Amino acid sequence: MINIAVLGCGTVGSGVVDVFFKNKESLEKKAGQELDLKYILDVRDFPDSLYADRFVKDFNVILNDDSVSIVVEVIGGLEPAHEYTRACLERGKSVVTSNKELVAQYGAELLDIAHSRHVNYLFEASVGGGIPIIRPLHMCLAANRIEEIAGILNGTTNFILTKMFREGVTFDSALALAQKLGYAERNPADDVEGKDACRKICILASLAFGSHVYPRDVYAEGITRITQEDVAYAAGCGSVIKLIGRAKRGVNGAPITAMVTPAFVSHDSQLGNVDDVFNGILVRGDATGDVVFYGKGAGKYPTASAVVGDVIECAKATDTSPSLRWEKSNGGNVAPREDNVTAMYLRCRSFESNSLEDAVELFGKVKALSRDGKPSNEAAFITPAATEREIDAACKKLEEKGVSILSKIRVLDY
Known part of the structure; x- marks a missing residue:
């Protein structure tokens, strides 16, 4: 029997709980053993939940229970997520997360701790939501030297830009619609200013090029200044405007190039026809050439799907994944x-x-x-x-x- 705890019962956390109990029987077959979701940590009360008896408010209950071997961190943000994740790993518990901000800032450190304790720190959901990209990078494409990664990494901005192109609406009108439909937060700054995509390209660059890339070193520019005039000029030359996060290996040991910016791309290109809330991630390998991963990059159940997939990987693992690592750095490894x-x-x-x-x-x-x-x-x-x-x-x-x-x-x- 493997016991699991979930930290946080917001949108993603509640999705993880739903997916786990809905598919429990098939998950156990894939894991090769019995699974139980023993605890759900949240400061709020959920008296009407089917799982009300599993809720706790004290993190130490989970930390000190040696029967819990896998912890799902879906609190978000840096603290207390960093403190809790570090503590769990040091106690020999594997941790699974969708927290892109935490992985982008502390990924190398947390992976090192996991390695030293012979457990795993997995974060498939942190970049592509329901799109597999982390595991393909360090396993399926392991024979390749990754030269470049570029992608539409944020569904909110892609939805806004698609509306501006298709319907001729302004940025403000498209953003308001995205908020109404639940694609954008009440405070959409992280999305529309490029911060969300920046964290994701940092994770991908760290994994692809082997050295921790910090968001502070990556130039990020959002879509708030895109106008209908720009849209018209782009359309007139057969292009669309997309928010592109990209990272390219430096030549002969030079720093990598990494940034997040709006860009003209050909309407007929591999990324130019990725529309609405969909994401597309292009990986350029020296053996495979271009490989593109496409799908919904966010949302309650697509993200929960990736999280639960990582839980199964932890349940099956006998030791730390040797390929999911990168070196610590002091930053400064990105070209100006x-x-x-x-x-x-x-x-x-x-x-x-x-x-x-x-x-x-x-x-x-x-x-x-x-x-x-x-x-x-x-x-x-x-x-x-x-x-x-x-x-x-x-x-x-x-x-x-x-x-x-x-x-x-x-x-x-x-």
Whole structure:
């Protein structure tokens, strides 16, 4: 008999409880032994729950019960999740989580503790929700040297951008609809400002490249400044705008490139047709080439599915997974944003000069874009690929000529 405890009974936690008891018989067959969910930790009371007798409010009840060998942490945030996770691992209990913020900040440390205690710290649900991506990276694609990962890692922002493209609504209107439908939180800052996607690409980069990547080192830009004018220019050149998290291995030991930004991508590309609340993650290996993982990246039951899948892996394991690890780091292993090489979409306005002619002079050969209703004093174009340092310098010279830079969006080839 393996006893399990769940820390937190919010959206994901309650989903884990539901999935466990609904599929208990088949889960036990897959685990090869009996399973029981012995405790559910929450500060609230759930007197009407079918499992009311399993609720506790004191974490130490779980920590000090040696019969509990697997703990599911779905509290979220850094504390007390970090304290509880560390304590459980040190007591020889495996921990499963969907907490992307915790893994992105403390993953290397917690994996080390798990390894030293011969237990597991698993977090399949932390990046793709119900989309398998962690296990494929360190097991199914283990024969590959991973060169690059890029993806639509946040369903909320993808839903908003899809609505802006399909229905011509503003960002604010699309966000309000996302909140009404439950796709966005009351405070959507982590989603729309790119923080959620940043944590996820940090986890993927750490695992793929072997050294802990901290969110503080990764440039993150959200979608709050995307306008209908930008949407129209993108559509006019066969592109869509997506929030893309990406990480690329450095050449000859150079720092990796990692960032989260809105980007023009071709409508027909592997990521360009991932719409609504769906996520798509592209992994580029030296043997497989491009492999794309697609599905709903969030939601109560898709996320719970991944969590319970990790519980089964812990139940079957006889020791720590040797491949799910990366080295600790002090940070600083990500190249500065200014070193990133990219083509850039720029939308400009000028009352004193011809901004397109000035741009050609500064950037060289640019691709001019057009849209219906374009004002005579507006110009939009895509620059040749250059470092962002060079693009920033050219933009500053444009502004010195009286040109206002209204929008600036990277152009990617995925």
